[in-house]
Amino acid sequence: MNIGEASRRSGLPPKTIRYYEDVGLVRPARAANGYRDYGERDVHVLRFLQRSRSLGFSIDEARKLLALYGGEGSQRDEVRRLASRRLIEIDRKIEELQTLKRSLASLTQDCEKGRGPDCPILDEISGERIRLPTRLTGV
Incomplete structure (x- = not known):
């Protein structure tokens, strides 16, 4: 799915999703044309990040929580x-x-x-x- 669909499904704006990619929190696959190709796992990670941030965790803390998840x-x-x-x-x-x-x-x-x-x-x-x-x- 493209970033627009990942945005809709995760509840995060595309700009935030791109930022999370820039800081290495999410790594979508790239399609043959070079566009980001988000999967279900990426959307799950984005929702996880959105909820952890809404609880007041910093980016670094969200990164640690994500690493500890599961x-x-x-x-x-x-x-x-x-x-x-x-x-x-x-x-x-x-x-x-x-x-x-x-x-x-x-x-x-x-x-x-x-x-x-x-x-x-x-x-x-x-x-x-x-x-x-x-x-x-x-x-």
Whole structure:
């Protein structure tokens, strides 16, 4: 099948499929005319990659998972380690986002309470808490 059909069946855009080929994650056969010729196994691999990426695994981690796919029990431990590391990273990102949310909520609240031309959000973004003269700001 051509890349369009592989795209339709895997749910990945052709550009992503070409990228996965460039980085060696999928290796379709080549037809006599030089075009890519994807098989059922390629589509299965593409779906595997799409799902692993949607779970937040990096390209390198997806490569490792793909190599471990279908392996024996000892490989299960490595898959579990990769997933555990991903969970730790997700927890870290969630905490980062919660901190960011609290900061932005506080700044938004300060902005609502404020009177005059000062904007605590812009002051925070600029990294300075100084008031520019109105002749410079036009306010």
